[in-house]
Amino acid sequence: MSYSIYPIKPPNCDLPVYVSGIGYEDNQPHVMRKEGFPLPHIFLCISGTGILKVNEIEYKIEKGTMFYLAPNIPHEYYGITDRWEVEWITFNGNNLGPILKELNLDCTKVIKLSSIDKMESYYKKIMISLKASDNQGRVISSGILYTMLVEFYTFLHKTMEYENSEGNRAITIMKDYIDLHYNETITLEELSDQIHATPQYLCRIFKRYLNVRPFQYIAVKRIQHAKILLSDSDLSINDIAHRVGYNDCSYFCSIFKKYEMISPSEFRGLRLR
Helix, strand or coil, X not given: CCEEECCCXXXXXXXXXXXXXXXXXXXXXCEEECCCCCCCEEEEEEECEEEEEECCEEEEEECXXXXXXXXXXXXXXXXXXXXXXXXXXXXXXXXXXXXHHHCCCCCCEEEECCCCHHHHHHHHHHHHHHHCCCHHHHHHHHHHHHHHHHHHHHHHHHHHHHHHHHHHXXXXXXXXXXXXXXXXXXXXXXXXXXXXXXXXXXXXXXXXXXXXXXXXXXXXXXXXXHHHHHXXXXXCHHHHHHHCCCXXXXXXXXXXXXXXXXXXXXXXXXXXX
């Protein structure tokens, strides 16, 4: 059965961080906030599977997944199984900004826990202290919340170290694959299969490590090879377009001009000067 305590009256003292709301959904309904939410959230998935969408990135939220939502960031989340069970906490504080910065909570964070026992224990302790409905209970819940956020940061740091290692490996594999197949049709699904990941993850790590989208990287690679052929061969522009992976010569010319600011014919003319 779903329940929540919100809003929660702040403690009668200056605390750097305190609980402003807490709740449990035995089957989380669809939520879409186009303007975001004014306070930070943390969620813990207890069972089932849901989808979180933030900044055009889609995350699968399964049992043992914990995620953080920064304030005022548009987002959407919904279940995709018959039951999606989550616990959530919103919080505020008189020193919230520096704390979020120090804990690297400046944007959406998603981590998969090896066990939910510790985080669920923190949640239950916070709920018990708040049910006391007095200032002491609110102060105690503040201390537990801070410990919970630090623990989240610790898990996040470990996850980031692993993702950095895995991300570098994945980028190397995909760059090597593109180097070999740039002159063929390459789909996101085909590329993501090389690292046994989803297309969403593929796009995310390309943006993170190379600051471009996959198709932008492929286009640049094709244009680089096209420039070599334009300079060192007498092949027609149509033939060059096909050799670097473009079946439509007009489209090839538009992409070339987008990246080089001149047309293929103008680029070829430079070698004659």
